[in-house]
Amino acid sequence: MAYELKQVSVSLAGREVLRDISCTLQEGKWISIIGPTGAGKSTFAKVIKGLIPAYKGEYTLHRQPLPGDSKGRMKAVREIGYVFQYPEQQIFETTVYKELTFGPKMLGHSRGRIEEALEPVLRQVGLPAEILSASPLVLSGGQKRRVAIASVLITDPKLLILDEPTAGLDPLSRQALLQMLREWQQANHRTVLFISHQMEDVAEYSDEVMVFHEGQLLGHSDPGTLFMKNTEILRRAGLPLPEPVQLLRLVEELSGRTIEVDSCRERDIFDKVRLVWEARGLHHDE
Amino acid sequence: MLIFDQVHYYYRKGQPLLASVSFEIQEGEFVAIVGGNGSGKSTLARLMNGLLQPREGEVRLGHLSTRNTDDLIKIREQVGLVFQSPDDQFITTSVLDEVVFGLENLRVPREEMSVRVKQALRAVQMEDYAEAMPHKLSGGQKQRTAIASILAMRPRILVFDEATSMLDPQGRSQVLSVMHELHRQGMTIIHITHHMDEVLEAERVLLLNGGAIAFDGTPPELFRTGTLADHPLDQPFAVRLQHALGLNTGLKADWKEMIRTQWPTS
Amino acid sequence: MTNKIIMGQFTETDSVLHRLDPRTKLLSLLVIMLSFLLLKSFASYLAATVLVGMLLRMSGIRLGWFARGLKPLLLVLIFTFLYHVLLTGDTVIWSWSFIKLTEEGLTKGTINVWRIILLVLIASVLTATTKPLVLAQGLEKLLKPLSRAGFPTETYSLMIGIAIRFIPTIIQEMDRIILAQQARGYDIRSIPGFKRVFAYIPILVPLFATTIQRAEQLSYAIDARAFGTGKGRTSYRQLEFKRSDLVAALFTVIFVLMMLLIRIYG
Structure with a gap:
């Protein structure tokens, strides 16, 4: 079971933002994605998630080729969760309850299953149950972020994409959030795609690291090899140790x-x- | 020079954001203000140039008070504020217009404006982008434009309200180097942040907790006393390293320098 | 989405139109738009079309760019067309059950659609060739006489400038929310026809919320740079009428006269 890209290229507005990407994402791994701003990290994540309609190349989901049409891509959309950068800015429902149940409803989960999932997921992200009836507008920044992450975790994604989930958080909130996500990933044997600028976090949490530079995948290995043995790749991408x-x-x-x-x-x-x-x-x- | 005298602030009575905050910042100092999310840091910044008024107490700049409406315009000219979000402080549609905006409000004559604009853009290395539009700039470039737009107003104090927290590492180091260069030239800098490694480079640090000042001293003192343990802030790398090696003295922001000078030689 | 809405977007090419004084452009546009009320005969439509075509050419911007800007209006245009075609006129050319296609309806529909297209195109020529802030400045200068009567022209022109400055930002925000919904399995683009109009309502709720937060931030940024002292402002970008402005003004007058003559004798 894995997600596989073969020679995938993406052009947006006449510019090639991803060039000839081939890779396999194994299940149960924490995979970090690093690279300078504009290297194609988010575009890559969006291809995996099925949010980019037109790309060249092949995408195989659990050994089955994924058709490029919107119906085919919805299959990827369904089993992959995506936490965008500054997720709190994308809360769109009027209560926390509606925000949390939006995703599972769209996936067609039964009412009973959704209700049952609420309490554990709130506990997971460290929010009290009373918050369900609150309007997202009155929550603090940190609470909003946890609501936004919970609204993705509740869909029980097989693969979770995290686009700089800790940006703007104070150091301890940052550690707590990463720790929580790592525990969730390991306990449920899930895959995580973690986009980050923080080399120290990447070194601390990853099983594998992918390095992007100017739309190309420069390297894909375990952090030990990348940071200590084969450091040439990091230098070429202009990233610090x-x-x-x-x-x-x-x-x-x-x-x-x-x-x-x-x-x-x-x-x-x-x-x-x-x-x-x-x-x-x-x-x-x- | 900048004095907080028993300042209290709240939005709703009974829920104080700041309580009895008092301190004085001297000309030419580089002060870091730290605290967790929601500790009152941004409120503090807004009180500094009269965007907010204290509910009790007073904020003074020399003999000027933010309570006095006639003083306000002078205070805003002298205390520049750089905000957190690069997008939400861009008022106009080009870098040049952005720098000019404050000058027009201060009724600076036209000839002097062009001199000041050039100087300010050079100071942040944005002189090649004068006609660029905001949505085409990187986060670091936007923040540098924001700094230029304030520098042009010739302030005595620059307040950075988490101005580095939404930037990528590259943008962050650009803004930090501008900050330190300005300090070398004699500018008073107040840097609100939760990047603890940035704190080590300051001359003085104020720790804010639950709306009160929990610590006021030098960075090595802050890290030595263990005050931080009760706060949602971690130790900078240099401090963690110092602990791991059992070193007691010689803490430096540049940890490589610290290791080199203390390396046991035989 | 972001590229589709061109109303209010400035393009960075250079042309005669780009260099005209904003006041000339604003007044000419107003007069020309008013003269479009006189459109009636075929000759008048031809004259108006030639004028708009000339202006598009003179702007130095690709025609395709303007065409893209008309796309979001497609629904309105079709609706207008059908309204006239199906509900007006007596000379039936073709009919099927209760649907009647009349000759008058067909002409009227075409003419009205054409008029809307001309108006939209000429308005986008203005915004495409004039920087928002310059436009606001021009408006401010034109409204200046009103400020003596106590009308806050500075504030209003800043407001207009900001509104235009934030169009791309708000569109980006909207795109982000649509993407976030799509990521959780809800694709607004797959909803057919008229239903989609209502599907946009839930997007507007968070959009308003973030826009209000933005507005608050921005108001601090504006205050922090000493806007609104009540003493007036100086202005860096000087507006001056050049020869080309005279030519443009004369041209506008001649065009309007021509339209009048066509109306009277045509």
């Missing part, structure tokens, strides 16, 4: 030896660096 990896490089330079770490998560790198640092310090004491 995550800070922990930069630290690792600096310590290697200062100590004059290579340090083996198999994870690019901050905590693991800090542990290694501390060992090197302490070894140096002890040596110095003697």
Whole structure:
């Protein structure tokens, strides 16, 4: 079960925004998408979601080719959830209840199933049940964002696309949101496509990373390979290394030896660096 | 120079947004103001140049008070405000008109306007975009235009109200470098943010919590005292690194510099 | 969607029309539009069509661009046409059950549709060749005599300028909401015919909500740059009548005279 693109190109207003993309998105993975502004990240996500009507190439959904017509694309639309950038700006219903039930209704879920899904999804995003009758207009920015995300999670998507979901949030809200989404993804064995500018978040959460640059897919690998072994791709896309990896490089330079770490998560790198640092310090004491 | 004297503010009585806020900002300082979402940061910014009036207490700039209608125009000339959303502060339809807008309101003569416009656009490196339309600009370019439009009014203080939070990393670093360059030239900068690594580069930091000042001091003090633990703010990378290595002193915004200088040599 | 609505959109080409004083354009447009009330004979329609065709050519903008702008009006045009064709006139050319097609109806329908097209085209020539702010400035200058009678011309012209500036932004917003609905399985574009008009209503609710928030932000941005001191403003972009304005004005007068003569003797 997977989502597969073969040589997909997209032109918008006479400009080629995606060029010859071939890739497979495996189920159950957190896949991050990085690249400079205008690299084609959002367009790629929209193709996967079936929101872009005309593209060249082939899109296979669970080994079945997806017809390019609107009916075919609706199939992709149905099982994929999409949280847009600044999702709180796209709330369009008059109460939280209506906003949350809009998606499942459109998918034809039964009334009973929708009602049952409400409470768990509110709990998931950390909102009280009383909020259901409130108008979205009176909610705080953070609450609106959680409502917007809940309104997508409630459709129980197999693949969830997140377009910079943490933009504009304070650091702890950001961590809490990503943690929550990661837990949801792992507990339900779902796939996540995570568009981000924050290399540190990408290094922390991803199973796989895709690098886009000027409409092309420059690389697709696990974060360890991308950030620590094959860093040429990152350089070509004009993207910085995550800070922990930069630290690792600096310590290697200062100590004059290579340090083996198999994870690019901050905590693991800090542990290694501390060992090197302490070894140096002890040596110095003697 | 800029004084908050026992300022209270609320929209509805009984739900204070700011309570007994007092501080003074000196000429030439670079002050960061931090706090979680909804801690009252934006309200604070709007009180600074009289867009909002305190319910109790007073906001003063030198001997001018925002309470005095005659002073207001002078205060707005001297305290420039850059807002969060690049889209919602663009009033006109081109970069040039945007910079000129404030000058026209201040009744600046035409010859002087063109001098000021040139200087302001150069300061933010937008001189090649004078005739560009807003919806064709990137977020960083829009914010730089907003800065230019305020610089042209020759303010003494620039207040950035989360002006970097909606930008991509590239736009953010453009705006930050403009900010620091202006500070080097002597401008007083007040930077409201929740990017903690930006805080380390300030000379002084005010922490806002539930509408009150919870901390007022230097960034290393803030991170050393552990005040942050109770707030929805994380530690900047340099501080986390410092903790991980068990270092107690020498905190620097540039953590690479910090590591280099403290690297144990044998 | 964004590209379809051209009313009120400025194009960045350069032409004789782009360089005319906005006051000349506004007044000429008004007079020409009024003269279209005189349209009756075939000769008058021919004259008007030639005039509009000439103006389109002179604007230096591709004809296809104007044609695209007519597309959203298609429904109105068809409705007008059918209204006349089916409900007026006596000379029946063709009939089927209760539907009667008359000769007078056919002519009347064609003529009325043609008149709307001419009016829309000439209005889009104005907005396509004049920057919104310049247009607002021209209007302000024209209305200046009214300000002596206490009419707030500055505020009104700023209002018009902002309205025009925000057209692309609001369209973008609308596109975003449609996309968000589409992403949850609701495709407004798949709803047929007249029903779609009503389907747009739920989109308007969030659109108003965000627009109100925008308006609030914007009002702060305007205040922060010292607008509305009551002491008047200076203006950077100077308006001055040139020779070409005289030519345009003369041309307008001659055209209107011609229309009058055609009406009287034609």
